[in-house]
Amino acid sequence: MFRKLFSTAALAAITLAAGHAAAQADAKNFPSKPLRIVVTFTPGGAPDILARMLGERFTAAWGQPVVIDNKPGAGGNIGSDFVAKSAPDGYTLVVGTVGTHSINGALYSKMPYDMVKDFSPVTLLATTPNILVVNNDVPAKNLQEFIQLGKKEGKMTFASSGSGTSIHVSGELFKSMTGIDMTHVPYKGRAVAIPDLLGGRVTMMFDNMPSSLPLVKEGKLRALGVTSSKRAAAAPEIPTIAESGLPGFEAVSWFALFAPANTPKPIVDKIQAEVARYLKTADASKKLMDLGLEPVASTPEELAAYQKSEIAKWAKVVKDSGAKAE
Known part of the structure:
Protein backbone atom coordinates (compact mmCIF):
# COMPACT_ATOMS: atom_id res chain seq x y z
CA MET A 1 0.00 0.00 0.00
CA PHE A 2 2.87 2.34 0.85
CA ARG A 3 4.47 1.62 -2.53
CA LYS A 4 1.16 2.47 -4.19
CA LEU A 5 0.83 5.74 -2.27
CA PHE A 6 4.44 6.63 -3.06
CA SER A 7 3.90 5.87 -6.73
CA THR A 8 0.75 8.01 -6.80
CA ALA A 9 2.53 10.91 -5.10
CA ALA A 10 5.50 10.58 -7.42
CA LEU A 11 3.24 10.53 -10.46
CA ALA A 12 1.44 13.65 -9.22
CA ALA A 13 4.76 15.44 -8.69
CA ILE A 14 5.96 14.48 -12.16
CA THR A 15 2.67 15.64 -13.70
CA LEU A 16 2.88 18.94 -11.82
CA ALA A 17 6.48 19.46 -12.90
CA ALA A 18 5.60 18.62 -16.49
CA GLY A 19 2.70 21.06 -16.40
CA HIS A 20 4.94 23.79 -15.01
CA ALA A 21 7.57 23.12 -17.67
CA ALA A 22 4.90 23.23 -20.38
CA ALA A 23 3.58 26.53 -19.05
CA GLN A 24 7.10 27.97 -19.05
CA ALA A 25 7.61 26.78 -22.62
CA ASP A 26 4.27 28.30 -23.67
CA ALA A 27 5.25 31.61 -22.06
CA LYS A 28 8.62 31.57 -23.83
CA ASN A 29 6.92 31.16 -27.20
CA PHE A 30 4.08 33.55 -26.35
CA PRO A 31 2.66 35.12 -28.41
CA SER A 32 2.81 33.01 -31.56
CA LYS A 33 -0.41 34.36 -33.11
CA PRO A 34 -2.49 37.58 -33.10
CA LEU A 35 -3.88 38.89 -29.83
CA ARG A 36 -7.24 40.48 -29.07
CA ILE A 37 -7.85 43.25 -26.53
CA VAL A 38 -11.53 43.73 -25.77
CA VAL A 39 -12.77 47.21 -24.88
CA THR A 40 -16.14 47.14 -23.14
CA PHE A 41 -17.18 50.59 -24.37
CA THR A 42 -17.37 52.53 -27.62
CA PRO A 43 -14.21 54.03 -29.19
CA GLY A 44 -12.81 57.31 -27.92
CA GLY A 45 -12.83 56.88 -24.15
CA ALA A 46 -10.02 56.08 -21.75
CA PRO A 47 -10.34 52.25 -22.02
CA ASP A 48 -10.15 52.49 -25.80
CA ILE A 49 -7.15 54.83 -25.68
CA LEU A 50 -5.29 52.49 -23.32
CA ALA A 51 -6.11 49.41 -25.40
CA ARG A 52 -4.80 51.00 -28.59
CA MET A 53 -1.61 52.14 -26.88
CA LEU A 54 -1.04 48.63 -25.55
CA GLY A 55 -1.85 47.11 -28.94
CA GLU A 56 0.84 49.19 -30.63
CA ARG A 57 3.34 48.30 -27.92
CA PHE A 58 2.63 44.55 -28.07
CA THR A 59 2.98 44.53 -31.85
CA ALA A 60 6.29 46.40 -31.64
CA ALA A 61 7.61 44.14 -28.86
CA TRP A 62 6.35 40.77 -30.06
CA GLY A 63 5.80 41.17 -33.78
CA GLN A 64 2.18 40.00 -33.62
CA PRO A 65 -0.86 42.02 -34.72
CA VAL A 66 -3.33 43.04 -32.02
CA VAL A 67 -7.05 43.40 -32.70
CA ILE A 68 -8.85 46.06 -30.65
CA ASP A 69 -12.40 44.74 -30.27
CA ASN A 70 -15.00 47.21 -28.99
CA LYS A 71 -17.92 45.34 -27.41
CA PRO A 72 -20.10 47.95 -25.65
CA GLY A 73 -23.32 47.38 -23.77
CA ALA A 74 -24.78 46.60 -20.33
CA GLY A 75 -22.30 48.80 -18.50
CA GLY A 76 -19.40 46.84 -19.93
CA ASN A 77 -20.82 43.44 -19.00
CA ILE A 78 -21.11 42.21 -22.59
CA GLY A 79 -17.43 42.63 -23.41
CA SER A 80 -16.25 41.38 -20.02
CA ASP A 81 -18.42 38.29 -20.27
CA PHE A 82 -16.96 37.54 -23.71
CA VAL A 83 -13.45 37.50 -22.23
CA ALA A 84 -14.53 35.55 -19.14
CA LYS A 85 -15.70 32.77 -21.46
CA SER A 86 -12.66 32.90 -23.79
CA ALA A 87 -9.81 30.39 -23.83
CA PRO A 88 -7.39 30.96 -20.92
CA ASP A 89 -4.30 31.20 -23.11
CA GLY A 90 -3.42 34.91 -22.89
CA TYR A 91 -4.53 35.72 -26.42
CA THR A 92 -7.78 37.41 -25.35
CA LEU A 93 -7.58 40.21 -22.80
CA VAL A 94 -9.94 42.88 -21.56
CA VAL A 95 -9.39 46.42 -20.36
CA GLY A 96 -11.53 46.13 -17.26
CA THR A 97 -12.85 49.18 -15.44
CA VAL A 98 -13.99 50.09 -11.97
CA GLY A 99 -17.49 49.41 -13.30
CA THR A 100 -17.00 46.04 -14.95
CA HIS A 101 -14.82 44.65 -12.17
CA SER A 102 -16.02 46.27 -8.94
CA ILE A 103 -19.33 48.19 -9.26
CA ASN A 104 -21.53 46.05 -11.49
CA GLY A 105 -21.72 43.14 -9.09
CA ALA A 106 -23.64 45.33 -6.63
CA LEU A 107 -25.65 47.25 -9.23
CA TYR A 108 -26.97 44.46 -11.44
CA SER A 109 -29.41 41.93 -9.97
CA LYS A 110 -27.94 39.23 -12.24
CA MET A 111 -24.39 39.16 -13.57
CA PRO A 112 -23.27 36.98 -16.51
CA TYR A 113 -19.82 36.53 -14.93
CA ASP A 114 -18.10 36.60 -11.55
CA MET A 115 -15.93 39.72 -11.31
CA VAL A 116 -13.22 37.87 -9.37
CA LYS A 117 -13.45 34.13 -10.05
CA ASP A 118 -13.75 34.40 -13.85
CA PHE A 119 -10.58 36.45 -14.40
CA SER A 120 -6.83 36.38 -13.91
CA PRO A 121 -5.64 39.86 -12.86
CA VAL A 122 -2.71 41.09 -14.98
CA THR A 123 -2.01 44.70 -14.04
CA LEU A 124 -3.63 47.94 -12.95
CA LEU A 125 -2.99 50.23 -15.91
CA ALA A 126 -4.02 53.71 -14.81
CA THR A 127 -6.33 55.79 -12.66
CA THR A 128 -8.14 59.03 -13.38
CA PRO A 129 -10.65 61.28 -11.67
CA ASN A 130 -13.99 61.94 -13.27
CA ILE A 131 -14.79 65.52 -14.12
CA LEU A 132 -18.18 67.13 -13.58
CA VAL A 133 -19.00 68.95 -16.81
CA VAL A 134 -22.09 70.91 -17.77
CA ASN A 135 -23.45 72.47 -20.92
CA ASN A 136 -22.29 76.07 -21.39
CA ASP A 137 -25.89 77.30 -21.25
CA VAL A 138 -26.19 76.21 -17.61
CA PRO A 139 -26.02 79.51 -15.69
CA ALA A 140 -24.00 78.12 -12.76
CA LYS A 141 -20.31 79.05 -12.90
CA ASN A 142 -19.14 76.92 -9.96
CA LEU A 143 -20.26 73.91 -7.95
CA GLN A 144 -22.06 75.83 -5.20
CA GLU A 145 -24.05 77.81 -7.75
CA PHE A 146 -24.90 74.56 -9.52
CA ILE A 147 -26.14 72.91 -6.32
CA GLN A 148 -28.26 75.97 -5.49
CA LEU A 149 -29.64 75.96 -9.04
CA GLY A 150 -30.52 72.28 -8.78
CA LYS A 151 -32.33 72.70 -5.47
CA LYS A 152 -34.23 75.73 -6.76
CA GLU A 153 -35.28 74.43 -10.17
CA GLY A 154 -35.68 70.78 -9.25
CA LYS A 155 -35.34 68.13 -11.90
CA MET A 156 -32.00 67.74 -13.63
CA THR A 157 -30.58 65.02 -15.86
CA PHE A 158 -27.15 63.43 -15.74
CA ALA A 159 -25.73 61.37 -18.56
CA SER A 160 -23.48 58.35 -18.30
CA SER A 161 -21.74 55.94 -20.62
CA GLY A 162 -23.87 53.12 -19.19
CA SER A 163 -25.31 51.79 -15.96
CA GLY A 164 -22.65 50.62 -13.54
CA THR A 165 -19.86 52.83 -14.83
CA SER A 166 -18.01 55.12 -12.44
CA ILE A 167 -19.61 57.93 -14.45
CA HIS A 168 -23.05 56.65 -13.42
CA VAL A 169 -22.22 55.98 -9.78
CA SER A 170 -20.46 59.33 -9.41
CA GLY A 171 -23.75 60.94 -10.39
CA GLU A 172 -25.68 58.79 -7.93
CA LEU A 173 -23.27 59.73 -5.15
CA PHE A 174 -23.65 63.41 -6.05
CA LYS A 175 -27.43 63.04 -6.08
CA SER A 176 -27.52 61.43 -2.64
CA MET A 177 -25.10 63.94 -1.09
CA THR A 178 -26.81 67.07 -2.46
CA GLY A 179 -30.44 65.96 -2.37
CA ILE A 180 -31.02 67.30 -5.89
CA ASP A 181 -33.76 65.60 -7.91
CA MET A 182 -31.71 64.12 -10.75
CA THR A 183 -32.62 61.58 -13.42
CA HIS A 184 -29.98 59.21 -14.77
CA VAL A 185 -29.84 58.96 -18.57
CA PRO A 186 -27.64 55.99 -19.57
CA TYR A 187 -26.10 55.81 -23.04
CA LYS A 188 -24.26 53.00 -24.83
CA GLY A 189 -21.01 54.95 -24.57
CA ARG A 190 -19.62 58.41 -23.92
CA ALA A 191 -19.33 59.00 -27.68
CA VAL A 192 -23.14 58.94 -27.82
CA ALA A 193 -23.67 60.88 -24.58
CA ILE A 194 -21.37 63.83 -25.28
CA PRO A 195 -23.31 65.16 -28.31
CA ASP A 196 -26.47 65.31 -26.18
CA LEU A 197 -24.56 67.11 -23.43
CA LEU A 198 -23.14 69.61 -25.93
CA GLY A 199 -26.62 70.10 -27.36
CA GLY A 200 -28.16 70.74 -23.95
CA ARG A 201 -30.44 67.71 -24.01
CA VAL A 202 -28.91 66.57 -20.71
CA THR A 203 -27.73 68.86 -17.91
CA MET A 204 -24.47 67.32 -16.75
CA MET A 205 -22.11 64.36 -16.81
CA PHE A 206 -19.33 62.96 -14.62
CA ASP A 207 -17.10 62.02 -17.54
CA ASN A 208 -13.65 60.43 -17.43
CA MET A 209 -11.10 63.23 -17.59
CA PRO A 210 -9.36 62.02 -20.80
CA SER A 211 -12.67 62.28 -22.64
CA SER A 212 -13.93 65.69 -21.54
CA LEU A 213 -10.83 67.67 -20.62
CA PRO A 214 -10.07 68.53 -24.28
CA LEU A 215 -13.65 69.82 -24.66
CA VAL A 216 -13.25 71.91 -21.51
CA LYS A 217 -10.00 73.39 -22.79
CA GLU A 218 -11.70 74.19 -26.11
CA GLY A 219 -14.47 75.99 -24.24
CA LYS A 220 -17.20 73.59 -25.41
CA LEU A 221 -18.05 72.37 -21.91
CA ARG A 222 -17.72 73.93 -18.44
CA ALA A 223 -15.91 72.00 -15.70
CA LEU A 224 -17.24 72.41 -12.15
CA GLY A 225 -15.02 69.96 -10.31
CA VAL A 226 -13.02 66.74 -10.29
CA THR A 227 -13.98 63.69 -8.23
CA SER A 228 -10.54 62.86 -6.81
CA SER A 229 -9.44 63.85 -3.30
CA LYS A 230 -6.68 66.04 -4.77
CA ARG A 231 -6.63 68.29 -7.82
CA ALA A 232 -5.54 66.58 -11.03
CA ALA A 233 -2.07 67.32 -12.35
CA ALA A 234 -3.49 67.60 -15.88
CA ALA A 235 -5.90 70.36 -14.81
CA PRO A 236 -4.81 71.90 -11.49
CA GLU A 237 -7.06 74.90 -12.07
CA ILE A 238 -10.20 72.76 -11.63
CA PRO A 239 -11.11 72.40 -7.93
CA THR A 240 -12.12 69.11 -6.38
CA ILE A 241 -15.78 68.55 -5.57
CA ALA A 242 -14.79 67.86 -1.96
CA GLU A 243 -13.11 71.25 -1.53
CA SER A 244 -16.02 72.98 -3.28
CA GLY A 245 -18.57 72.14 -0.64
CA LEU A 246 -19.05 68.35 -0.58
CA PRO A 247 -16.39 67.07 1.84
CA GLY A 248 -15.78 63.33 1.56
CA PHE A 249 -16.86 63.13 -2.07
CA GLU A 250 -14.41 60.90 -3.95
CA ALA A 251 -14.88 58.65 -6.96
CA VAL A 252 -11.81 57.63 -8.94
CA SER A 253 -11.99 55.62 -12.15
CA TRP A 254 -9.44 52.92 -12.86
CA PHE A 255 -8.55 50.70 -15.77
CA ALA A 256 -6.88 47.32 -15.55
CA LEU A 257 -5.88 44.44 -17.78
CA PHE A 258 -7.50 41.07 -17.09
CA ALA A 259 -7.18 37.66 -18.75
CA PRO A 260 -9.64 34.75 -18.44
CA ALA A 261 -9.37 32.73 -15.23
CA ASN A 262 -6.75 29.96 -15.20
CA THR A 263 -4.50 31.68 -17.74
CA PRO A 264 -1.02 30.22 -17.00
CA LYS A 265 0.85 32.49 -14.59
CA PRO A 266 4.04 32.58 -16.70
CA ILE A 267 1.98 34.07 -19.54
CA VAL A 268 0.25 36.53 -17.19
CA ASP A 269 3.65 37.56 -15.83
CA LYS A 270 5.08 38.02 -19.33
CA ILE A 271 2.21 40.33 -20.33
CA GLN A 272 2.45 42.26 -17.05
CA ALA A 273 6.21 42.73 -17.44
CA GLU A 274 5.82 44.14 -20.96
CA VAL A 275 3.06 46.52 -19.86
CA ALA A 276 5.16 47.70 -16.90
CA ARG A 277 8.16 48.37 -19.14
CA TYR A 278 5.99 50.36 -21.50
CA LEU A 279 4.15 52.45 -18.89
CA LYS A 280 7.47 53.43 -17.32
CA THR A 281 8.75 54.94 -20.58
CA ALA A 282 8.81 58.72 -20.77
CA ASP A 283 6.70 58.70 -23.94
CA ALA A 284 3.85 56.61 -22.52
CA SER A 285 3.91 58.38 -19.17
CA LYS A 286 3.71 61.84 -20.75
CA LYS A 287 0.94 60.85 -23.14
CA LYS A 308 -11.12 43.40 -3.53
CA SER A 309 -11.08 46.72 -1.66
CA GLU A 310 -12.89 48.50 -4.50
CA ILE A 311 -15.67 45.89 -4.60
CA ALA A 312 -16.34 46.49 -0.89
CA LYS A 313 -16.21 50.29 -1.27
CA TRP A 314 -18.60 50.52 -4.21
CA ALA A 315 -21.04 47.97 -2.83
CA LYS A 316 -21.61 50.38 0.07
CA VAL A 317 -21.97 53.39 -2.26
CA VAL A 318 -24.51 51.56 -4.42
CA LYS A 319 -26.48 50.42 -1.37
CA ASP A 320 -26.47 53.87 0.27
CA SER A 321 -27.46 55.66 -2.94
CA GLY A 322 -30.15 53.17 -3.89
CA ALA A 323 -28.78 53.09 -7.45
CA LYS A 324 -30.02 50.40 -9.83
CA ALA A 325 -29.14 49.38 -13.36
CA GLU A 326 -31.74 50.68 -15.80
Whole structure:
Protein backbone atom coordinates (compact mmCIF):
# COMPACT_ATOMS: atom_id res chain seq x y z
CA MET A 1 0.00 0.00 0.00
CA PHE A 2 2.87 2.34 0.85
CA ARG A 3 4.47 1.62 -2.53
CA LYS A 4 1.16 2.47 -4.19
CA LEU A 5 0.83 5.74 -2.27
CA PHE A 6 4.44 6.63 -3.06
CA SER A 7 3.90 5.87 -6.73
CA THR A 8 0.75 8.01 -6.80
CA ALA A 9 2.53 10.91 -5.10
CA ALA A 10 5.50 10.58 -7.42
CA LEU A 11 3.24 10.53 -10.46
CA ALA A 12 1.44 13.65 -9.22
CA ALA A 13 4.76 15.44 -8.69
CA ILE A 14 5.96 14.48 -12.16
CA THR A 15 2.67 15.64 -13.70
CA LEU A 16 2.88 18.94 -11.82
CA ALA A 17 6.48 19.46 -12.90
CA ALA A 18 5.60 18.62 -16.49
CA GLY A 19 2.70 21.06 -16.40
CA HIS A 20 4.94 23.79 -15.01
CA ALA A 21 7.57 23.12 -17.67
CA ALA A 22 4.90 23.23 -20.38
CA ALA A 23 3.58 26.53 -19.05
CA GLN A 24 7.10 27.97 -19.05
CA ALA A 25 7.61 26.78 -22.62
CA ASP A 26 4.27 28.30 -23.67
CA ALA A 27 5.25 31.61 -22.06
CA LYS A 28 8.62 31.57 -23.83
CA ASN A 29 6.92 31.16 -27.20
CA PHE A 30 4.08 33.55 -26.35
CA PRO A 31 2.66 35.12 -28.41
CA SER A 32 2.81 33.01 -31.56
CA LYS A 33 -0.41 34.36 -33.11
CA PRO A 34 -2.49 37.58 -33.10
CA LEU A 35 -3.88 38.89 -29.83
CA ARG A 36 -7.24 40.48 -29.07
CA ILE A 37 -7.85 43.25 -26.53
CA VAL A 38 -11.53 43.73 -25.77
CA VAL A 39 -12.77 47.21 -24.88
CA THR A 40 -16.14 47.14 -23.14
CA PHE A 41 -17.18 50.59 -24.37
CA THR A 42 -17.37 52.53 -27.62
CA PRO A 43 -14.21 54.03 -29.19
CA GLY A 44 -12.81 57.31 -27.92
CA GLY A 45 -12.83 56.88 -24.15
CA ALA A 46 -10.02 56.08 -21.75
CA PRO A 47 -10.34 52.25 -22.02
CA ASP A 48 -10.15 52.49 -25.80
CA ILE A 49 -7.15 54.83 -25.68
CA LEU A 50 -5.29 52.49 -23.32
CA ALA A 51 -6.11 49.41 -25.40
CA ARG A 52 -4.80 51.00 -28.59
CA MET A 53 -1.61 52.14 -26.88
CA LEU A 54 -1.04 48.63 -25.55
CA GLY A 55 -1.85 47.11 -28.94
CA GLU A 56 0.84 49.19 -30.63
CA ARG A 57 3.34 48.30 -27.92
CA PHE A 58 2.63 44.55 -28.07
CA THR A 59 2.98 44.53 -31.85
CA ALA A 60 6.29 46.40 -31.64
CA ALA A 61 7.61 44.14 -28.86
CA TRP A 62 6.35 40.77 -30.06
CA GLY A 63 5.80 41.17 -33.78
CA GLN A 64 2.18 40.00 -33.62
CA PRO A 65 -0.86 42.02 -34.72
CA VAL A 66 -3.33 43.04 -32.02
CA VAL A 67 -7.05 43.40 -32.70
CA ILE A 68 -8.85 46.06 -30.65
CA ASP A 69 -12.40 44.74 -30.27
CA ASN A 70 -15.00 47.21 -28.99
CA LYS A 71 -17.92 45.34 -27.41
CA PRO A 72 -20.10 47.95 -25.65
CA GLY A 73 -23.32 47.38 -23.77
CA ALA A 74 -24.78 46.60 -20.33
CA GLY A 75 -22.30 48.80 -18.50
CA GLY A 76 -19.40 46.84 -19.93
CA ASN A 77 -20.82 43.44 -19.00
CA ILE A 78 -21.11 42.21 -22.59
CA GLY A 79 -17.43 42.63 -23.41
CA SER A 80 -16.25 41.38 -20.02
CA ASP A 81 -18.42 38.29 -20.27
CA PHE A 82 -16.96 37.54 -23.71
CA VAL A 83 -13.45 37.50 -22.23
CA ALA A 84 -14.53 35.55 -19.14
CA LYS A 85 -15.70 32.77 -21.46
CA SER A 86 -12.66 32.90 -23.79
CA ALA A 87 -9.81 30.39 -23.83
CA PRO A 88 -7.39 30.96 -20.92
CA ASP A 89 -4.30 31.20 -23.11
CA GLY A 90 -3.42 34.91 -22.89
CA TYR A 91 -4.53 35.72 -26.42
CA THR A 92 -7.78 37.41 -25.35
CA LEU A 93 -7.58 40.21 -22.80
CA VAL A 94 -9.94 42.88 -21.56
CA VAL A 95 -9.39 46.42 -20.36
CA GLY A 96 -11.53 46.13 -17.26
CA THR A 97 -12.85 49.18 -15.44
CA VAL A 98 -13.99 50.09 -11.97
CA GLY A 99 -17.49 49.41 -13.30
CA THR A 100 -17.00 46.04 -14.95
CA HIS A 101 -14.82 44.65 -12.17
CA SER A 102 -16.02 46.27 -8.94
CA ILE A 103 -19.33 48.19 -9.26
CA ASN A 104 -21.53 46.05 -11.49
CA GLY A 105 -21.72 43.14 -9.09
CA ALA A 106 -23.64 45.33 -6.63
CA LEU A 107 -25.65 47.25 -9.23
CA TYR A 108 -26.97 44.46 -11.44
CA SER A 109 -29.41 41.93 -9.97
CA LYS A 110 -27.94 39.23 -12.24
CA MET A 111 -24.39 39.16 -13.57
CA PRO A 112 -23.27 36.98 -16.51
CA TYR A 113 -19.82 36.53 -14.93
CA ASP A 114 -18.10 36.60 -11.55
CA MET A 115 -15.93 39.72 -11.31
CA VAL A 116 -13.22 37.87 -9.37
CA LYS A 117 -13.45 34.13 -10.05
CA ASP A 118 -13.75 34.40 -13.85
CA PHE A 119 -10.58 36.45 -14.40
CA SER A 120 -6.83 36.38 -13.91
CA PRO A 121 -5.64 39.86 -12.86
CA VAL A 122 -2.71 41.09 -14.98
CA THR A 123 -2.01 44.70 -14.04
CA LEU A 124 -3.63 47.94 -12.95
CA LEU A 125 -2.99 50.23 -15.91
CA ALA A 126 -4.02 53.71 -14.81
CA THR A 127 -6.33 55.79 -12.66
CA THR A 128 -8.14 59.03 -13.38
CA PRO A 129 -10.65 61.28 -11.67
CA ASN A 130 -13.99 61.94 -13.27
CA ILE A 131 -14.79 65.52 -14.12
CA LEU A 132 -18.18 67.13 -13.58
CA VAL A 133 -19.00 68.95 -16.81
CA VAL A 134 -22.09 70.91 -17.77
CA ASN A 135 -23.45 72.47 -20.92
CA ASN A 136 -22.29 76.07 -21.39
CA ASP A 137 -25.89 77.30 -21.25
CA VAL A 138 -26.19 76.21 -17.61
CA PRO A 139 -26.02 79.51 -15.69
CA ALA A 140 -24.00 78.12 -12.76
CA LYS A 141 -20.31 79.05 -12.90
CA ASN A 142 -19.14 76.92 -9.96
CA LEU A 143 -20.26 73.91 -7.95
CA GLN A 144 -22.06 75.83 -5.20
CA GLU A 145 -24.05 77.81 -7.75
CA PHE A 146 -24.90 74.56 -9.52
CA ILE A 147 -26.14 72.91 -6.32
CA GLN A 148 -28.26 75.97 -5.49
CA LEU A 149 -29.64 75.96 -9.04
CA GLY A 150 -30.52 72.28 -8.78
CA LYS A 151 -32.33 72.70 -5.47
CA LYS A 152 -34.23 75.73 -6.76
CA GLU A 153 -35.28 74.43 -10.17
CA GLY A 154 -35.68 70.78 -9.25
CA LYS A 155 -35.34 68.13 -11.90
CA MET A 156 -32.00 67.74 -13.63
CA THR A 157 -30.58 65.02 -15.86
CA PHE A 158 -27.15 63.43 -15.74
CA ALA A 159 -25.73 61.37 -18.56
CA SER A 160 -23.48 58.35 -18.30
CA SER A 161 -21.74 55.94 -20.62
CA GLY A 162 -23.87 53.12 -19.19
CA SER A 163 -25.31 51.79 -15.96
CA GLY A 164 -22.65 50.62 -13.54
CA THR A 165 -19.86 52.83 -14.83
CA SER A 166 -18.01 55.12 -12.44
CA ILE A 167 -19.61 57.93 -14.45
CA HIS A 168 -23.05 56.65 -13.42
CA VAL A 169 -22.22 55.98 -9.78
CA SER A 170 -20.46 59.33 -9.41
CA GLY A 171 -23.75 60.94 -10.39
CA GLU A 172 -25.68 58.79 -7.93
CA LEU A 173 -23.27 59.73 -5.15
CA PHE A 174 -23.65 63.41 -6.05
CA LYS A 175 -27.43 63.04 -6.08
CA SER A 176 -27.52 61.43 -2.64
CA MET A 177 -25.10 63.94 -1.09
CA THR A 178 -26.81 67.07 -2.46
CA GLY A 179 -30.44 65.96 -2.37
CA ILE A 180 -31.02 67.30 -5.89
CA ASP A 181 -33.76 65.60 -7.91
CA MET A 182 -31.71 64.12 -10.75
CA THR A 183 -32.62 61.58 -13.42
CA HIS A 184 -29.98 59.21 -14.77
CA VAL A 185 -29.84 58.96 -18.57
CA PRO A 186 -27.64 55.99 -19.57
CA TYR A 187 -26.10 55.81 -23.04
CA LYS A 188 -24.26 53.00 -24.83
CA GLY A 189 -21.01 54.95 -24.57
CA ARG A 190 -19.62 58.41 -23.92
CA ALA A 191 -19.33 59.00 -27.68
CA VAL A 192 -23.14 58.94 -27.82
CA ALA A 193 -23.67 60.88 -24.58
CA ILE A 194 -21.37 63.83 -25.28
CA PRO A 195 -23.31 65.16 -28.31
CA ASP A 196 -26.47 65.31 -26.18
CA LEU A 197 -24.56 67.11 -23.43
CA LEU A 198 -23.14 69.61 -25.93
CA GLY A 199 -26.62 70.10 -27.36
CA GLY A 200 -28.16 70.74 -23.95
CA ARG A 201 -30.44 67.71 -24.01
CA VAL A 202 -28.91 66.57 -20.71
CA THR A 203 -27.73 68.86 -17.91
CA MET A 204 -24.47 67.32 -16.75
CA MET A 205 -22.11 64.36 -16.81
CA PHE A 206 -19.33 62.96 -14.62
CA ASP A 207 -17.10 62.02 -17.54
CA ASN A 208 -13.65 60.43 -17.43
CA MET A 209 -11.10 63.23 -17.59
CA PRO A 210 -9.36 62.02 -20.80
CA SER A 211 -12.67 62.28 -22.64
CA SER A 212 -13.93 65.69 -21.54
CA LEU A 213 -10.83 67.67 -20.62
CA PRO A 214 -10.07 68.53 -24.28
CA LEU A 215 -13.65 69.82 -24.66
CA VAL A 216 -13.25 71.91 -21.51
CA LYS A 217 -10.00 73.39 -22.79
CA GLU A 218 -11.70 74.19 -26.11
CA GLY A 219 -14.47 75.99 -24.24
CA LYS A 220 -17.20 73.59 -25.41
CA LEU A 221 -18.05 72.37 -21.91
CA ARG A 222 -17.72 73.93 -18.44
CA ALA A 223 -15.91 72.00 -15.70
CA LEU A 224 -17.24 72.41 -12.15
CA GLY A 225 -15.02 69.96 -10.31
CA VAL A 226 -13.02 66.74 -10.29
CA THR A 227 -13.98 63.69 -8.23
CA SER A 228 -10.54 62.86 -6.81
CA SER A 229 -9.44 63.85 -3.30
CA LYS A 230 -6.68 66.04 -4.77
CA ARG A 231 -6.63 68.29 -7.82
CA ALA A 232 -5.54 66.58 -11.03
CA ALA A 233 -2.07 67.32 -12.35
CA ALA A 234 -3.49 67.60 -15.88
CA ALA A 235 -5.90 70.36 -14.81
CA PRO A 236 -4.81 71.90 -11.49
CA GLU A 237 -7.06 74.90 -12.07
CA ILE A 238 -10.20 72.76 -11.63
CA PRO A 239 -11.11 72.40 -7.93
CA THR A 240 -12.12 69.11 -6.38
CA ILE A 241 -15.78 68.55 -5.57
CA ALA A 242 -14.79 67.86 -1.96
CA GLU A 243 -13.11 71.25 -1.53
CA SER A 244 -16.02 72.98 -3.28
CA GLY A 245 -18.57 72.14 -0.64
CA LEU A 246 -19.05 68.35 -0.58
CA PRO A 247 -16.39 67.07 1.84
CA GLY A 248 -15.78 63.33 1.56
CA PHE A 249 -16.86 63.13 -2.07
CA GLU A 250 -14.41 60.90 -3.95
CA ALA A 251 -14.88 58.65 -6.96
CA VAL A 252 -11.81 57.63 -8.94
CA SER A 253 -11.99 55.62 -12.15
CA TRP A 254 -9.44 52.92 -12.86
CA PHE A 255 -8.55 50.70 -15.77
CA ALA A 256 -6.88 47.32 -15.55
CA LEU A 257 -5.88 44.44 -17.78
CA PHE A 258 -7.50 41.07 -17.09
CA ALA A 259 -7.18 37.66 -18.75
CA PRO A 260 -9.64 34.75 -18.44
CA ALA A 261 -9.37 32.73 -15.23
CA ASN A 262 -6.75 29.96 -15.20
CA THR A 263 -4.50 31.68 -17.74
CA PRO A 264 -1.02 30.22 -17.00
CA LYS A 265 0.85 32.49 -14.59
CA PRO A 266 4.04 32.58 -16.70
CA ILE A 267 1.98 34.07 -19.54
CA VAL A 268 0.25 36.53 -17.19
CA ASP A 269 3.65 37.56 -15.83
CA LYS A 270 5.08 38.02 -19.33
CA ILE A 271 2.21 40.33 -20.33
CA GLN A 272 2.45 42.26 -17.05
CA ALA A 273 6.21 42.73 -17.44
CA GLU A 274 5.82 44.14 -20.96
CA VAL A 275 3.06 46.52 -19.86
CA ALA A 276 5.16 47.70 -16.90
CA ARG A 277 8.16 48.37 -19.14
CA TYR A 278 5.99 50.36 -21.50
CA LEU A 279 4.15 52.45 -18.89
CA LYS A 280 7.47 53.43 -17.32
CA THR A 281 8.75 54.94 -20.58
CA ALA A 282 8.81 58.72 -20.77
CA ASP A 283 6.70 58.70 -23.94
CA ALA A 284 3.85 56.61 -22.52
CA SER A 285 3.91 58.38 -19.17
CA LYS A 286 3.71 61.84 -20.75
CA LYS A 287 0.94 60.85 -23.14
CA LEU A 288 -1.19 59.44 -20.32
CA MET A 289 -0.52 62.31 -17.93
CA ASP A 290 -1.46 64.85 -20.62
CA LEU A 291 -4.78 63.04 -20.96
CA GLY A 292 -5.39 63.10 -17.21
CA LEU A 293 -4.48 59.44 -16.67
CA GLU A 294 -1.97 58.43 -14.02
CA PRO A 295 -0.03 55.29 -15.05
CA VAL A 296 0.30 52.56 -12.40
CA ALA A 297 1.61 49.19 -13.73
CA SER A 298 0.89 47.05 -10.65
CA THR A 299 1.67 43.38 -10.16
CA PRO A 300 -1.18 40.86 -10.58
CA GLU A 301 -1.27 40.38 -6.83
CA GLU A 302 -1.53 44.12 -6.16
CA LEU A 303 -4.37 44.39 -8.67
CA ALA A 304 -6.23 41.52 -6.99
CA ALA A 305 -5.94 43.21 -3.58
CA TYR A 306 -7.01 46.59 -4.97
CA GLN A 307 -9.99 45.07 -6.77
CA LYS A 308 -11.12 43.40 -3.53
CA SER A 309 -11.08 46.72 -1.66
CA GLU A 310 -12.89 48.50 -4.50
CA ILE A 311 -15.67 45.89 -4.60
CA ALA A 312 -16.34 46.49 -0.89
CA LYS A 313 -16.21 50.29 -1.27
CA TRP A 314 -18.60 50.52 -4.21
CA ALA A 315 -21.04 47.97 -2.83
CA LYS A 316 -21.61 50.38 0.07
CA VAL A 317 -21.97 53.39 -2.26
CA VAL A 318 -24.51 51.56 -4.42
CA LYS A 319 -26.48 50.42 -1.37
CA ASP A 320 -26.47 53.87 0.27
CA SER A 321 -27.46 55.66 -2.94
CA GLY A 322 -30.15 53.17 -3.89
CA ALA A 323 -28.78 53.09 -7.45
CA LYS A 324 -30.02 50.40 -9.83
CA ALA A 325 -29.14 49.38 -13.36
CA GLU A 326 -31.74 50.68 -15.80
